[in-house]
Amino acid sequence: AQSVTQLGSHVSVSEGALVLLRCNYSSSVPPYLFWYVQYPNQGLQLLLKYTTGATLVKGINGFEAEFKKSETSFHLTKPSAHMSDAAEYFCAVTLTGGGNKLTFGTGTQLKVEL
């Protein structure tokens, strides 16, 4: 079975500061990893994904994440936070060759302050 753990249910940063949202995964087989963003009363929008190949993945809105197998991590970063980044962020995992059923972490609410 696969799972993801997101450290920190709430993260607060200043506008222009580095954003770091942590995600660790557990999987018995090579995983596919995803970060989704959810704005209030909205659906889930894919930020980026890791499947195979390059371990540093670049996504939309200036976000990127690095797959580190040795640390079983897939942390999400953005060099400079913008007010519009305030949202809930979910890390998710699915198994390679599996049914694409996503298992989500519990989410991290990002707050961006002036």
Add this chain to the structure above:
Amino acid sequence: AAGVIQSPRHLIKEKRETATLKCYPIPRHDTVYWYQQGPGQDPQFLISFYEKMQSDKGSIPDRFSAQQFSDYHSELNMSSLELGDSALYFCASSLFVGGHRGTEAFFGQGTRLTVV
């Protein structure tokens, strides 16, 4: 580009009533997934369909049923509604490509169900 369409966007039902949620996947996508997101919770997988057959099942109550039709749209039927069924219900779709399912599921905007 066409996205996943869910209807209705909002639904209010009384306890013990039934509800039907509809999902129209992205054109040519053959796989549909249903997720339930309770207030302040992460989305939980309910059920999925590939080519009109159930492909995987998660924590879906026996009071719920779902199916995928010949035009690939899907419906989630919920009976004997309980207060705890109040949640945001997401549908997602993906495409089976090259012998395995696509690596990305696209989500709809969700249906917010409120049971009173």
